[in-house]
Amino acid sequence: xxxxxxxxxxxxxxxxxxxxxxxxxxxxxxxxxxxxxxxxxxxxxxxxxxxxxxxxxxxxxxxxxxxxxxxxxxxxxxxxxxxxxxxxxxxxxxxxxxxxxxxxxxxxxxxxxxxxxxxxxxxxxxxxxxxxxxxxxxxxxxxxxxxxxxxxxxxxxxxxxxxxxxxxxxxxxxxxxxxxxxxxxxxxxxxxxxxxxxxxxxxxxxxxxxxxxxxxxxxxxxxxxxxxxxxxxxxxxxxxxxxxxxxxxxxxxxxxxxxxxxxxxxxxxxxxxxxxxxxxxxxxxxxxxxxxxxxxxxxxxxxxxxxxxxxxxxxxxxxxxxxxxxxxxxxxxxxxxxxxxxxxxxxxxxxxxxxxxxxxxxxxxxxxxxxxxxxxxxxxxxxxxxxxxxxxxxxxxxxxxxxxxxxxxxxxxxxxxxxxxxxxxxxxxxxxxxxxxxxxxxxxxxxxxxxxxxxxxxxxxxxxxxxxxxxxxxxxxxxxxxxxxxxxxxxxxxxxxxxxxxxxxxxxxxxxxxxxxxxxxxxxxxx
Amino acid sequence: xxxxxxxxxxxxxxxxxxxxxxxxxxxxxxxxxxxxxxxxxxxxxxxxxxxxxxxxxxxxxxxxxxxxxxxxxxxxxxxxxxxxxxxxxxxxxxxxxxxxxxxxxxxxxxxxxxxxxxxxxxxxxxxxxxxxxxxxxxxxxxxxxxxxxxxxxxxxxxxxxxxxxxxxxxxxxxxxxxxxxxxxxxxxxxxxxxxxxxxxxxxxxxxxxxxxxxxxxxxxxxxxxxxxxxxxxxxxx
Ligand SMILES: Nc1ncnc2c1ncn2[C@@H]1O[C@H](COP(=O)(O)OP(=O)(O)OP(=O)(O)O)[C@@H](O)[C@H]1O
Ligand SMILES: [Mg+2]
Numbered sequence: 024x025x026x027x028x029x030x031x032x033x034x035x036x037x038x039x040x041x042x043x044x045x046x047x048x049x050x051x052x053x054x055x056x057x058x059x060x061x062x063x064x065x066x067x068x069x070x071x072x073x074x075x076x077x078x079x080x081x082x083x084x085x086x087x088x089x090x091x092x093x094x095x096x097x098x099x100x101x102x103x104x105x106x107x108x109x110x111x112x113x114x115x116x117x118x119x120x121x122x123x124x125x126x127x128x129x130x131x132x133x134x135x136x137x138x139x140x141x142x143x144x145x146x147x148x149x150x151x152x153x154x155x156x157x158x159x160x161x162x163x164x165x166x167x168x169x170x171x172x173x174x175x176x177x178x179x180x181x182x183x184x185x186x187x188x189x190x191x192x193x194x195x196x197x198x199x200x201x202x203x204x205x206x207x208x209x210x211x212x213x214x215x216x217x218x219x220x221x222x223x224x225x226x227x228x229x230x231x232x233x234x235x236x237x238x239x240x241x242x243x244x245x246x247x248x249x250x251x252x253x254x255x256x257x258x259x260x261x262x263x264x265x266x267x268x269x270x271x272x273x274x275x276x277x278x279x280x281x282x283x284x285x286x287x288x289x290x291x292x293x294x295x296x297x298x299x300x301x302x303x304x305x306x307x308x309x310x311x312x313x314x315x316x317x318x319x320x321x322x323x324x325x326x327x328x329x330x331x332x333x334x335x336x337x338x339x340x341x342x343x344x345x346x347x348x349x350x351x352x353x354x355x356x357x358x359x360x361x362x363x364x365x366x367x368x369x370x371x372x373x374x375x376x377x378x379x380x381x382x383x384x385x386x387x388x389x390x391x392x393x394x395x396x397x398x399x400x401x402x403x404x405x406x407x408x409x410x411x412x413x414x415x416x417x418x419x420x421x422x423x424x425x426x427x428x429x430x431x432x433x434x435x436x437x438x439x440x441x442x443x444x445x446x447x448x449x450x451x452x453x454x455x456x457x458x459x460x461x462x463x464x465x466x467x468x469x470x471x472x473x474x475x476x477x478x479x480x481x482x483x484x485x486x487x488x489x490x491x492x493x494x495x496x497x498x499x500x501x502x503x504x505x506x507x508x509x510x511x512x513x514x515x516x517x518x519x520x521x522x523x524x525x526x527x528x529x530x531x532x533x534x535x536x537x538x539x540x541x542x543x544x545x546x547x548x549x550x
Numbered sequence: 551x552x553x554x555x556x557x558x559x560x561x562x563x564x565x566x567x568x569x570x571x572x573x574x575x576x577x578x579x580x581x582x583x584x585x586x587x588x589x590x591x592x593x594x595x596x597x598x599x600x601x602x603x604x605x606x607x608x609x610x611x612x613x614x615x616x617x618x619x620x621x622x623x624x625x626x627x628x629x630x631x632x633x634x635x636x637x638x639x640x641x642x643x644x645x646x647x648x649x650x651x652x653x654x655x656x657x658x659x660x661x662x663x664x665x666x667x668x669x670x671x672x673x674x675x676x677x678x679x680x681x682x683x684x685x686x687x688x689x690x691x692x693x694x695x696x697x698x699x700x701x702x703x704x705x706x707x708x709x710x711x712x713x714x715x716x717x718x719x720x721x722x723x724x725x726x727x728x729x730x731x732x733x734x735x736x737x738x739x740x741x742x743x744x745x746x747x748x749x750x751x752x753x754x755x756x757x758x759x760x761x762x763x764x765x766x767x768x769x770x771x772x773x774x775x776x777x778x779x780x781x782x783x784x785x786x787x
């Protein structure tokens with residue numbers, strides 16, 4: 024059974040996730056690659072992407088790193104609540120946060136500009152785009168650095184303090200170097216995520232004429248006759264960005280010991296009051312305000328007037344529109360389908376990697392993670408190239424299902440793998456000695472024992488699939504809509520109210536799923 | 551319902567480390583053979599080889615008329631098809647099943663109906679002194695109680711060959727004496743073959759037909775209790 028399982032898993036992983044990427048490379052790197060890449064517009068898009076990725080990474084590192092240190096190593100009041108609140112943006116798709124910030128800081132009618140004076144803040148700018156993306160991605164940094172600090176030996180900091188170093192010097196001389204590998208790893212991730220983001224740059228960048236690679240790719244796809252080939256060539260550049268996290272990780276050095284003793288805290292002393300003020304202002308601006316902006320727009324008759332009389336649920340009537348109901352159903356169906364398939368395939372891959380000694384098992388596990396680290400645009404183009412002939416799946420839900428499974432199967436594999444890792448093989452051996460064959464052991468021993476991880480993996484795939492936008496915009500043809508693409512159209516053509524209603528629905532579902540996830544995994548997953 | 555077990559030239563190497571060094575052993579059908587030896591000398595490994603949970607690097611194993619494993623010929627019968635039961639040193643009781651379901655599992659695999667297997671599991675549980683704990687989860691049991699669940703699960707199978715890896719190590723002295731007599735009695739009634747690993751010499755001398763004394767992956771001595779009683783290994787440890 025293990026042989027058959029291995030080849031089935033390997034074939035599926037390669038067909039679903041690797042072949043499309045190979046197709047993009049093949050198509051894109053062919054003749055004319057230089058023409059496309061040296062084109063004036065492509066060059067400026069490349070430069071803009073680099074600038075945006077660098078700026079966003081810098082800001083995300085600053086925010087994430089500072090909060091990680093403050094919440095792990097100081098006597099900041101309310102650390103536990105802050106740890107949860109500050110990771111909330113992790114589960115909010117960036118394009119929803121872009122919608123929120125358009126509601127807040129659109130130069131004419133943004134809620135903040137109504138307060139501060141028209142035109143004071145302009146979200147349609149390089150700065151606005153950087154801000155929105157950094158707010159979406161700093162939790163990567165926060166979570167990674169926090170984990171590193173959790174495992175590092177606080178005695179190192181104690182020693183510095185005993186040598187007479189003050190708070191700032193302890194931070195600079197000891198804590199910062201300890202955090203450096205985690206900062207590098209997560210910085211690489213933010214860099215990649217920014218370069219591959221499509222929704223927010225398209226919503227915020229277009230009015231300011233900021234063109235990045237991902238938006239260029241989408242334009243080529245929709246406008247040019249020769250668009251697919253051109254898009255593929257540009258996609259190879261984006262592919263290059265995906266390598267950045269790998270390069271950064273290769274130079275990681277181990278300064279963090281595995282020993283976890285009780286972390287001692289740095290007293291903030293006189294800095295306490297300003298720091299508290301700063302942190303909570305940030306929570307207010309970065310977490311509470313955007314949420315209010317979305318829900319506020321969804322629940323009030325006139326945006327910005329938060330009076331009780333203005334409260335309404337009428338806006339939610341858009342949910343009764345046929346095309347929106349259909350989009351909602353499509354998204355739920357696709358997300359359920361993708362999560363279920365991903366759990367089966369990911370579970371198989373994880374089981375083979377962790378519980379068998381089959382040759383090549385680690386390779387399959389590694390391959391399954393590649394699409395997750397690849398920009399969605401690239402994967403989507405590859406799928407279109409691959410599923411044209413002889414089987415034509417373009418503009419169907421099936422190609423979208425494949426896309427979601429390919430992209431997120433690694434999340435399920437990782438969660439289930441972690442679960443399997445904690446289970447002693449002797450429990451399965453005991454079932455063998457009771458006479459149970461492979462399938463029976465799978466059904467009566469392994470699955471029940473790793474069920475919490477399976478459920479966690481399911482939700483980890485369900486959530487991003489439900490709110491996916493980048494790939495969906497490329498793959499969903501006419502007459503086929505997900506909640507993401509529908510919301511996109513509403514935002515572009517109908518104004519913020521209807522889009523905010525959909526955003527509220529997405530947020531509600533994602534937050535509920537997250538709570539379920541946290542409960543079933545006993546706090547191991549979810550925020 | 552009893553099978554001979556024959557090990558020929560059995561060898562197991564872990565990462566260049568010779569753990570079992572070419573063992574020959576013939577156990578008669580219905581015989582009770584004990585393995586004694588210092589910790590780490592390879593007793594568990596021998597049992598796992600017989601069970602089929604490990605593959606030997608050299609040698610062959612026959613159970614009854616059937617060759618279940620031969621490194622040279624590539625013969626291989628999977629553990630679940632060998633009609634061999636095993637009680638693990640680390641108990642291996644399943645945390646997600648009740649005590650009764652743990653014990654009844656081998657019957658469930660065999661396809662017996664629920665009322666029958668539950669009744670039978672209840673009887674065997676009573677035999678190991680856990681008659682009223684069937685509804686509990688293993689996590690709610692003491693170490694010694696869990697060990698008896700593992701023993702009950704092995705006994706209920708009535709296999710051709712039963713491998714017992716220190717099945718009484720965690721029990722108090724009185725209970726241990728009672729339990730070993732029960733095991734011996736059931737074995738004699740049913741007639742299955744037993745390979746029994748223990749660190750307790752008195753236990754081995756009392757219940758075994760023959761004893762095998764192992765050292766560093768080799769058989770040091772082999773004989774009836776009367777024959778090996780005065781072996782230096784036994785008197786010095
Ligand atoms: N999976 C494994 N990989 C590598 N070495 C192993 C493995 N299993 C056992 N060993 C080694 O093989 C040797 C024999 O182990 P085994 O478990 O058979 O000993 P034992 O006689 O049962 O000891 P004890 O009385 O402590 O249970 C030991 O040195 C052990 O370290
Ligand atoms: Mg042992």
